[in-house]
Amino acid sequence: MLIDGFGRAVTGVRVSLTDRCNFDCIYCHNEGLGDTRGPMEPQDEEMSTDDVVQFLEVAEEFDVNAVKFTGGEPMLRDDLETIVRRTPDSMEVSLTTNGTFLPGRAEALLDAGLDRVNVSQDALDPDAFREVTQSGAYDDVIEGVLAAVDAGLTPVKLNMVVFDATAGYVPEMVEHVAENEGLQLQLIEYMPELAGRPDWAIDIDRVHGWLNEQADQVEHRTMHDRRRYWIDGGLVEVVDPVGNEDFCANCHRVRVTHNGYLKGCLNRNDDLKSMGEMTKPEIRTAFRDVVHDRVPYYGEYMIKDDDEWVINEEYIGA
Numbered sequence: 036m037l038i039d040g041f042g043r044a045v046t047g048v049r050v051s052l053t054d055r056c057n058f059d060c061i062y063c064h065n066e067g068l069g070d071t072r073g074p075m076e077p078q079d080e081e082m083s084t085d086d087v088v089q090f091l092e093v094a095e096e097f098d099v100n101a102v103k104f105t106g107g108e109p110m111l112r113d114d115l116e117t118i119v120r121r122t123p124d125s126m127e128v129s130l131t132t133n134g135t136f137l138p139g140r141a142e143a144l145l146d147a148g149l150d151r152v153n154v155s156q157d158a159l160d161p162d163a164f165r166e167v168t169q170s171g172a173y174d175d176v177i178e179g180v181l182a183a184v185d186a187g188l189t190p191v192k193l194n195m196v197v198f199d200a201t202a203g204y205v206p207e208m209v210e211h212v213a214e215n216e217g218l219q220l221q222l223i224e225y226m227p228e229l230a231g232r233p234d235w236a237i238d239i240d241r242v243h244g245w246l247n248e249q250a251d252q253v254e255h256r257t258m259h260d261r262r263r264y265w266i267d268g269g270l271v272e273v274v275d276p277v278g279n280e281d282f283c284a285n286c287h288r289v290r291v292t293h294n295g296y297l298k299g300c301l302n303r304n305d306d307l308k309s310m311g312e313m314t315k316p317e318i319r320t321a322f323r324d325v326v327h328d329r330v331p332y333y334g335e336y337m338i339k340d341d342d343e344w345v346i347n348e349e350y351i352g353a
């Protein structure tokens with residue numbers, strides 16, 4: 036197992052299979068890769084099926100026990116089922132998707148070995164949904180969530196980005212997951228670091244305060260020290276990375292970009308390591324290097340100066 040200089044073992048990888056997407060969500064950080072707009076067709080720069088599998092086999096050698104496929108929209112990859120099928124058996128396999136392609140493919144993904152799925156759904160109202168995603172695919176997403184639950188890709192976690200356009204929908208989303216078996220809710224604090232528009236952010240402590248009042252039970256998850264609230268039988272988890280040193284101190288994942296770079300932190304693009312021609316020796320070297328260099332974003336790469344987060348001088352020009 037590889038452990039970085041801050042005692043953080045790397046136990047999971049997040050593989051971005053493409054930076055293409057059929058949506059254009061107004062808040063999208065695209066896992067730090069830039070704009071999702073552009074051609075929908077497969078791009079030459081994307082890792083091949085074999086490249087992805089080769090990488091996962093090396094990750095397994097380093098005792099990584101979980102992989103998350105993401106993007107862009109990972110279901111735009113026609114070889115997703117093949118990749119899932121060829122993922123080492125020792126790994127938990129999950130997918131984060133906008134859900135539009137789940138109807139018709141959920142069963143095949145389950146058969147291929149997918150364990151569970153997270154589906155982005157920011158509201159239960161088609162108009163609000165259209166405004167946020169700039170797409171009219173609300174019905175497809177609802178159908179996609181049902182297809183995932185029916186196939187048994189559970190728990191299906193609904194990812195809701197909480198910012199000024201969606202905060203008002205939190206109570207009905209909490210009620211929705213309490214009433215529907217197989218669903219959980221992840222309330223994701225809007226991250227302005229890469230997306231800009233800090234004025235859209237809301238005070239996540241107010242969300243915690245409201246959930247605390249409603250909750251029958253509160254738990255802490257080891258990963259990122261995330262808090263989870265049981266409300267009327269439903270589970271609601273808060274993903275609150277912004278300015279959160281505890282979150283970064285408990286970060287155990289390395290990311291892979293669609294074009295074959297390792298990335299130590301979502302918020303950084305100055306730490307990318309190429310995996311070259313994707314041979315196993317090259318992948319092993321890049322993996323060791325990225326873990327060696329990774330540091331907590333908040334608390335180390337960014338430090339507090341007069342109550343403002345500023346880049347630690349050590350990393351300027353690094």
Ligand SMILES: Nc1nc2c(ncn2[C@@H]2O[C@H](COP(=O)(O)OP(=O)(O)OP(=O)(O)O)[C@@H](O)[C@H]2O)c(=O)[nH]1
Binds near residue numbers: 129192276288301
């Ligand atoms: N800053 C930061 N944000 C993260 C991190 N992990 C997840 N997030 C945020 O949460 C979003 C949704 O994450 P998902 O891909 O659904 O997965 P997850 O919630 O991290 O993982 P599971 O609960 O295990 O499925 C990401 O796109 C980010 O916005 C992280 O390590 N750092």
Ligand SMILES: C[S@@+](CC[C@H](N)C(=O)[O-])C[C@H]1O[C@@H](n2cnc3c(N)ncnc32)[C@H](O)[C@@H]1O
Binds near residue numbers: 056064223
């Ligand atoms: C980049 S998307 C990729 C996977 C897939 N296209 C989807 O939307 O689920 C992964 C997750 O990031 C979340 N996300 C995107 N931009 C964000 C931001 N600025 N702040 C917080 N979460 C964000 C999305 O809501 C989604 O749940």
Ligand code: SF4
Binds near residue numbers: 057058065106107
């Ligand atoms: S669906 Fe996912 S990748 Fe596509 S724009 Fe929305 S958040 Fe970004």
Ligand code: SF4
Binds near residue numbers: 283286300301302332
């Ligand atoms: S170090 Fe912090 S900001 Fe970077 S990926 Fe990990 S939790 Fe996210």
